[in-house]
Amino acid sequence: MQNSYIPFHLxxxxxxxxxxxxxxxxxxxxxxxxxxxxxxxxxxxxxxCKHALAVNSGTSALQLALDAxxxxxxxxxxxxxxxxxxxxxxVTYFGAKPVLCDSLxxxxxxxxxxxxxxxxxxxKAIIPVHIGGEPCAMDAIQSLAVxxxxxxxxxAAHALPASFGGQRVGTMSEFTAFSFYATKTITTGEGxxxxxxxxxxxxxxxxxxxxxxxxxxxxxxxxxGSWKYxxxxxxxxxxxxxxxxxxxxxxxxxxxxxLAKRRALVERYRSKLERLxxxxxxxxxxxxxxxxxxxxxxxxxxxxLEINRDEFIEQLTEAGVGTSVHFIPxxxxxxxxxxxxxxxxxxxxxxxxxxRCISLPLxxxxxxxxxxxxxxxxxxxxRKYRGARAVKV
Numbered sequence: 001m002q003n004s005y006i007p008f009h010l011x012x013x014x015x016x017x018x019x020x021x022x023x024x025x026x027x028x029x030x031x032x033x034x035x036x037x038x039x040x041x042x043x044x045x046x047x048x049c050k051h052a053l054a055v056n057s058g059t060s061a062l063q064l065a066l067d068a069x070x071x072x073x074x075x076x077x078x079x080x081x082x083x084x085x086x087x088x089x090x091v092t093y094f095g096a097k098p099v100l101c102d103s104l105x106x107x108x109x110x111x112x113x114x115x116x117x118x119x120x121x122x123x124k125a126i127i128p129v130h131i132g133g134e135p136c137a138m139d140a141i142q143s144l145a146v147x148x149x150x151x152x153x154x155x156a157a158h159a160l161p162a163s164f165g166g167q168r169v170g171t172m173s174e175f176t177a178f179s180f181y182a183t184k185t186i187t188t189g190e191g192x193x194x195x196x197x198x199x200x201x202x203x204x205x206x207x208x209x210x211x212x213x214x215x216x217x218x219x220x221x222x223x224x225g226s227w228k229y230x231x232x233x234x235x236x237x238x239x240x241x242x243x244x245x246x247x248x249x250x251x252x253x254x255x256x257x258x259l260a261k262r263r264a265l266v267e268r269y270r271s272k273l274e275r276l277x278x279x280x281x282x283x284x285x286x287x288x289x290x291x292x293x294x295x296x297x298x299x300x301x302x303x304x305l306e307i308n309r310d311e312f313i314e315q316l317t318e319a320g321v322g323t324s325v326h327f328i329p330x331x332x333x334x335x336x337x338x339x340x341x342x343x344x345x346x347x348x349x350x351x352x353x354x355x356r357c358i359s360l361p362l363x364x365x366x367x368x369x370x371x372x373x374x375x376x377x378x379x380x381x382x383r384k385y386r387g388a389r390a391v392k393v
Contacts (some may be wrong), residue, residue: 006374008322009183012258012364013247020246027242032210035242039249040193046161046252047170049195051202054245055209058157058179058192059086060238062127063093064205065153065175065194067236071096071124078118078126078150080110081329081342082350087129087155088330099123100331100342103349107283108132108297108357111349112140116148125151130159130169132326132359133185133292134285138164138172153177157192160185161255162285162292169292170195180244185258185294186251188244209238261364262293265371269296269360272375278305278382280356295326298378299356304387309356312381316358319377324359 024035036054044052055061071077073095079088081100088098102114108131115126126145128136136154145152152172156162157179159169170176180191196202207214212235240248251258273279280299285291300309307315309325316323329350331342344351360374 005320006322006361006366006370008324008359008361009363010365011182011187012251012254014250014254016250016254017247020250021243024243024246030243031241032239032245033242035249036240036245039240039245039252042249042252043193044195046255047168047195049168049171049176050197051195051199053194053202053205053209054240054248055192055194055238056240056244057190057238058155058177058181059090060209060236061175061177061179061192061194062086062090062153062155063236064208064238065177065196065201066090066094066096066125067208068201068204069125069151069153069174074122075124076120076122077124078110078115079330080127080129080131080350081331081347082108082110082131082327082353083129083155083330084157084327085330085333085335086157087127088336091127096124097122097340098330098336100336100340100347102347103353105349107134107349108353109134109136110141112137112144114349116144119148119150123148123150125153127153127155129155129157130162130292132282132295132297133158133162134283135159135162135164135169135289135291137286142172151175157181157184158294159292161259161290163290164286165288171197174198174201180248180251185262185292186248186255188240188248188251191240191244191248207232208235211235211237258364259292262362265362265366265368266293266296268368268371269362269375272372273298273378276379276382277301278386279378293362296360296362297326297357298360299353300358302356305382306385306387307381309358312385313358315381315384316377319380321374321377322361325354325357326359327354329354 040052071094075096077091082103091098104111154176162169178193180188212233214230
């Protein structure tokens with residue numbers, strides 16, 4: 001075991017972010033204001049969409065999207081079982097039902113064919129999730145949506161800056177929700193962004209994210225604003241303050257360099273691990289797509305490895321390597337089992353992926369020597385516990 005510990009994730013915060021926050025602190029304006037609006041403008045330009053609305057979490061972005069499409073009690077929304085609970089829990093906020101769908105065979109993302117089998121007359125929308133930054137097969141999902149008159153809301157918490165078919169994630173569907181949580185490809189600590197090309201949807205989301213108060217309510221304490229305001233709807237509290245938007249702006253301007261570093265680390269991992277029969281490496285995504293490489297998820301092959309996934313993680317931890325598991329599928333959690341009666345046997349592909357997956361450290365500030373140590377530790381564990389018919393490396 002090495003003396004130091006390689007964490008699963010560290011945010012890449014530099015002098016640019018620190019200086020940006022200091023400027024906001026010295027400005028005297030901390031909540032939503034000009035910096036948040038500049039963040040929205042630059043994000044929309046970067047993605048190539050018409051509207052970008054800064055919010056306080058990716059979860060809030062999903063909530064605002066569901067509100068905008070008019071989701072109501074009794075409606076159903078197709079969601080992958082292989083995701084974080086936020087994707088499905090927002091559906092319940094409206095009294096609607098999240099309908100869990102299986103993953104693609106051999107993958108993590110939602111299987112459009114399985115989703116289609118679960119459509120009813122009450123199905124209103126589908127929320128595909130780009131797990132780990134690997135784009136979903138959006139052509140198949142869009143085709144499904146057209147056939148059944150469904151709204152598409154992409155959960156792109158992992159997918160900045162991914163693309164499919166030459167289009168950036170964030171430009172293809174009615175809505176796309178991004179997350180800037182501490183572990184994401186860019187971060188504001190807590191925060192998110194909702195993108196859309198639809199003017200009416202954007203106006204609704206902008207209204208509802210700050211208490212349902214009329215346009216430019218954020219300005220009411222500034223010289224340019226007015227103390228008079230009107231509450232148009234019973235809205236939410238989802239706005240992103242300038243102090244966090246300042247971090248986001250600095251991070252966005254480094255997004256391409258972050259991606260380049262992630263790609264270099266991915267290739268470094270691949271070059272060292274590709275000959276291991278006992279460990280399956282992550283897919284680069286469907287043809288014509290570009291992976292965001294938020295995560296590097298490997299999968300063990302228990303049939304030729306004498307330890308299971310949990311034991312493999314224990315070995316990595318003992319060697320000083322931090323890991324995570326993305327994700328524990330929703331059908332395994334008590335809430336979804338008890339509320340909706342879902343069972344493991346209904347999701348064989350998600351079960352297979354979950355039982356074997358390990359997320360290895362991957363972030364821009366991960367040193368090459370540390371990435372090499374992670375890879376060598378994986379090799380050492382495989383050598384120690386490989387089965388008789390495995391290829392020797």
